[in-house]
Amino acid sequence: xxxxxxxxxxxxxxxxxxxxxxxxxxxxxxxxxxxxxxxxxxxxxxxxxxxxxxxxxxxxxxxxxxxxxxxxxxxxxxxxxxxxxxxxxxxxxxxxxxxxxxxxxxxxxxxxxxxxxxxxxxxxxxxxxxxxxxxxxxxxxxxxxxxxxxxxxxxxxxxxxxxxxxxxxxxxxxxxxxxxxxxxxxxxxxxxxxxxxxxxxxxxxxxxxxxxxxxxxxxxxxxxxxxxxxxxxxxxxxxxxxxxxxxxxxxxxxxxxxxxxxxxxxxxxxxxxxxxxxxxxxxxxxxxxxxxxxxxxxxxxxxxxxxxxxxxxxxxxxxxxxxxxxxxxxxxxxxxxxxxxxxxxxxxxxxxxxxxxxxxxxxxxxxxxxxxxxxxxxxxxxxxxxxxxxxxxxxxxxxxxxxxxxxxxxxxxxxxxxxxxxxxxxxxxxxxxxxxxxxxxxxxxxxxxxxxxxxxxxxxxxxxxxxxxxxxxxxxxxxxxxxxxxxxxxxxxxxxxxxxxxxxxxxxxxxxxxxxxxxxxxxxxxxxxxxxxxxxxxxxxxxxxxxxxxxxxxxxxxxxxxxxxxxxxxxxxxxxxxxxxxxxxxxxxxxxxxxxxxxxxxxxxxxxxxxxxxxxxxxxxxxxxxxxxxxxxxxxxxxxxxxxxxxxxxxxxxxxxxxxxxxxxxxxxxxxxxxxxxxxxxxxxxxxxxxxxxxxxxxxxx
Amino acid sequence: xxxxxxxxxxxxxxxxxxxxxxxxxxxxxxxxxxxxxxxxxxxxxxxxxxxxxxxxxxxxxxxxxxxxxxxxxxxxxxxxxxxxx
Numbered sequence: 062x063x064x065x066x067x068x069x070x071x072x073x074x075x076x077x078x079x080x081x082x083x084x085x086x087x088x089x090x091x092x093x094x095x096x097x098x099x100x101x102x103x104x105x106x107x108x109x110x111x112x113x114x115x116x117x118x119x120x121x122x123x124x125x126x127x128x129x130x131x132x133x134x135x136x137x138x139x140x141x142x143x144x145x146x147x148x149x150x151x152x153x154x155x156x157x158x159x160x161x162x163x164x165x166x167x168x169x170x171x172x173x174x175x176x177x178x179x180x181x182x183x184x185x186x187x188x189x190x191x192x193x194x195x196x197x198x199x200x201x202x203x204x205x206x207x208x209x210x211x212x213x214x215x216x217x218x219x220x221x222x223x224x225x226x227x228x229x230x231x232x233x234x235x236x237x238x239x240x241x242x243x244x245x246x247x248x249x250x251x252x253x254x255x256x257x258x259x260x261x262x263x264x265x266x267x268x269x270x271x272x273x274x275x276x277x278x279x280x281x282x283x284x285x286x287x288x289x290x291x292x293x294x295x296x297x298x299x300x301x302x303x304x305x306x307x308x309x310x311x312x313x314x315x316x317x318x319x320x321x322x323x324x325x326x327x328x329x330x331x332x333x334x335x336x337x338x339x340x341x342x343x344x345x346x347x348x349x350x351x352x353x354x355x356x357x358x359x360x361x362x363x364x365x366x367x368x369x370x371x372x373x374x375x376x377x378x379x380x381x382x383x384x385x386x387x388x389x390x391x392x393x394x395x396x397x398x399x400x401x402x403x404x405x406x407x408x409x410x411x412x413x414x415x416x417x418x419x420x421x422x423x424x425x426x427x428x429x430x431x432x433x434x435x436x437x438x439x440x441x442x443x444x445x446x447x448x449x450x451x452x453x454x455x456x457x458x459x460x461x462x463x464x465x466x467x468x469x470x471x472x473x474x475x476x477x478x479x480x481x482x483x484x485x486x487x488x489x490x491x492x493x494x495x496x497x498x499x500x501x502x503x504x505x506x507x508x509x510x511x512x513x514x515x516x517x518x519x520x521x522x523x524x525x526x527x528x529x530x531x532x533x534x535x536x537x538x539x540x541x542x543x544x545x546x547x548x549x550x551x552x553x554x555x556x557x558x559x560x561x562x563x564x565x566x567x568x569x570x571x572x573x574x575x576x577x578x579x580x581x582x583x584x585x586x587x588x589x590x591x592x593x594x595x596x597x598x599x600x601x602x603x604x605x606x607x608x609x610x611x612x613x614x615x616x617x618x619x620x621x622x623x624x625x626x627x628x629x630x631x632x633x634x635x636x637x638x639x640x641x642x643x644x645x646x647x648x649x650x651x652x653x654x655x656x657x658x659x660x661x662x663x664x665x666x667x668x669x670x671x672x673x674x675x676x677x678x679x680x681x682x683x684x685x686x687x688x689x690x691x692x693x694x695x696x697x698x699x700x701x702x703x704x705x706x707x708x709x710x711x712x713x714x715x716x717x718x719x720x721x722x723x724x725x726x727x728x729x730x731x732x733x734x735x736x737x738x739x740x741x742x743x744x745x746x747x748x749x750x751x752x753x754x755x756x757x758x759x760x761x762x763x
Numbered sequence: 764x765x766x767x768x769x770x771x772x773x774x775x776x777x778x779x780x781x782x783x784x785x786x787x788x789x790x791x792x793x794x795x796x797x798x799x800x801x802x803x804x805x806x807x808x809x810x811x812x813x814x815x816x817x818x819x820x821x822x823x824x825x826x827x828x829x830x831x832x833x834x835x836x837x838x839x840x841x842x843x844x845x846x847x848x
Contacts (some may be wrong), residue, residue: 130802156789158771160788160789160790163791164791168791169788169791169792170791171787171789171790171791172789172790173790174789319822321817321818321819322817323794323816323817323818323819324816325816326797326815327815327816327817327836327837328799328815328816328837329815332799332800354799354800354813354815355799355800355813358799358813358814358815358836358837358839359813361837362833362834362835362837362839365835365836366835367821367835368820368835376777380835380836492830506817539828
């Protein structure tokens with residue numbers, strides 16, 4: 062049991078060298094200086110190893126972990142010939158000295174400079190920890206434990222240091238000896254693995270300039286059969302050895318920082334000298350196919366550059382150079398074809414010979430063409446020019462300024478004059494003048510336009526629409542409407558909207574007002590699109606829809622009400638209710654807590670997956686809830702094009718429109734950049750770097 | 764936080780041309796590196812090693828000694844040039 066620590070034992074802890082706190086403010090400064098680093102007194106470490114002596118004597122080699130190793134003071138008195146030491150600490154001087162000492166002593170070790178929250182550990186025999194107390198840890202690589210909470214990096218990315226260290230050690234090792242504050246007593250007693258508690262004197266850390274009541278908690282894997290033994294320990298007393306159960310079969314030990322696993326080969330191809338790099342696509346991502354390991358190593362490292370860094374990196378992004386392989390990012394460049402050529406040039410520079418596959422070339426050209434249509438706004442007219450002067454009529458008695466009780470009282474029926482300036486109403490009454498927002502005005506007054514000072518009101522064309530920009534496509538669809546003989550069903554304005562809807566390559570939200578002919582437009586759109594199309598409606602609206610179909614005289618072989626479980630949606634227009642879409646076989650299973658959970662599997666929507674070309678969701682505003690069974694059923698249909706039909710698609714907040722846009726137009730694509738469900742916010746700059754990319758939902762709410 | 768001022772990387776070549784033993788400062792455990800290929804200088808000395816796995820994430824704040832690692836997909840080790848001055 063020779064003492065191998067030489068250089069490291071001479072290091073002073075940050076806590077002992079920090080200035081004393083003289084005020085409450087000093088406490089924070091002192092914590093920042095010390096980083097919770099207080100080294101364990103030698104007599105405590107020695108005592109801990111005495112407790113463990115019986116257990117260790119039964120084994121040849123035992124792996125030991127200290128997740129805040131410091132100068133290795135917890136290793137004092139340890140049987141170094143039996144142990145494989147593992148430790149991590151953010152203090153670089155400690156790790157340098159420990160590594161040097163361990164190298165000279167010829168023992169087995171692995172010490173890393175880093176933070177415990179970035180560490181991935183498992184399969185250890187023993188963990189001996191004296192973690193920093195009450196530090197606020199935040200990291201995106203934290204493991205989800207009961208103690209972790211929502212942090213700056215998302216769920217389970219924040220915790221208190223000593224609680225996190227204990228949870229980590231309990232998961233990683235079969236025996237855990239933890240030196241913790243006494244305040245952890247109640248929490249530790251709840252742990253079934255707790256076997257023994259040794260209370261230490263309150264002056265234990267006096268030499269480290271700290272006064273804290275601490276105890277040594279001894280845990281061993283497996284539930285205890287009797288109450289934990291509670292003892293008191295001091296510098297003079299001897300520590301009674303604890304006879305533990307023999308350590309069970311050895312598991313594979315994991316001690317990884319930042320998730321790097323050097324044991325597995327990333328490249329498995331042979332060295333062939335074939336420099337070809339095939340460019341294919343999988344969905345909207347370019348996939349590179351190599352024929353030689355060396356070319357893969359050179360090209361992949363050159364393209365990916367580094368791991369991406371961001372506060373809340375979407376899960377679909379790993380490397381900073383990954384944006385070059387996203388077709389949507391290429392589409393957002395000024396010249397997408399040139400951007401694809403630039404990618405090929407980079408591959409050529411790094412030693413490969415790019416070969417763009419015909420499928421990718423065709424798909425890319427189609428994406429570019431469709432993107433041009435998708436980013437062109439629909440036809441829009443707007444009434445311009447608003448009255449600058451208005452008359453307000455008080456609906457009830459109230460204060461002129463609702464937030465100021467000193468403002469004059471306005472009687473019911475009083476007429477006031479107001480002018481509209483920069484979206485604010487300037488209202489003057491009884492020598493007082495206030496600026497009110499529209500919602501404040503609407504609460505107290507009825508607005509009547511006076512006509513004085515009004516400007517000319519006229520309808521102005523804001524966007525000429527898709528039919529104007531793509532006349533050939535519009536002509537084709539108008540011809541189809543005439544050929545089918547259904548153009549007479551619609552008014553001219555409806556006809557234009559239907560033609561635009563048919564030109565649009567992706568789905569969209571059709572927020573037509575009530576009574577503007579949504580049902581007829583839906584039926585015409587279904588007839589205009591090829592393949593099997595579907596109209597999803599609320600159950601109560603089915604009879605009305607069928608009445609409309611009969612009134613229009615649509616042939617019976619063109620439409621079908623799909624309701625029974627065995628039905629196939631093989632007609633041109635398939636009418637289905639949302640409840641039929643989500644209907645399936647109900648199963649029950651137990652969750653992790655042993656509770657019975659009811660789950661519907663093999664739903665109709667799942668059975669009809671990818672068999673629908675156009676899906677029109679009537680009252681589609683209900684898809685704003687992405688977690689409802691109806692939304693899940695609609696999504697699992699995977700229709701090629703989805704149109705949300707609703708008179709009032711936006712519910713309470715503008716953000717409710719994002720799920721509707723995602724389900725209809727697409728998720729994190731060039732024409733709908735705001736991604737959800739771990740998809741990023743697509744930006745043109747991603748072609749340079751994906752660092753600091755965040756999710757689309759966060760960008761939208763910002 | 765995780766800053767090493769210096770880290771030594773030693774590479775030892777064995778009899779097999781596609782395997783090297785790598786020792787990174789801070790650990791007594793050697794890593795078995797699977798070699799794809801090497802670049803040599805005019806005298807036949809190995810200057811660069813292309814590995815099949817990622818053994819370390821290069822950190823710009825670390826001063827590497829012996830061999831300098833690059834690459835985020837797999838590690839490429841380049842022998843440190845010793846200046847004659």
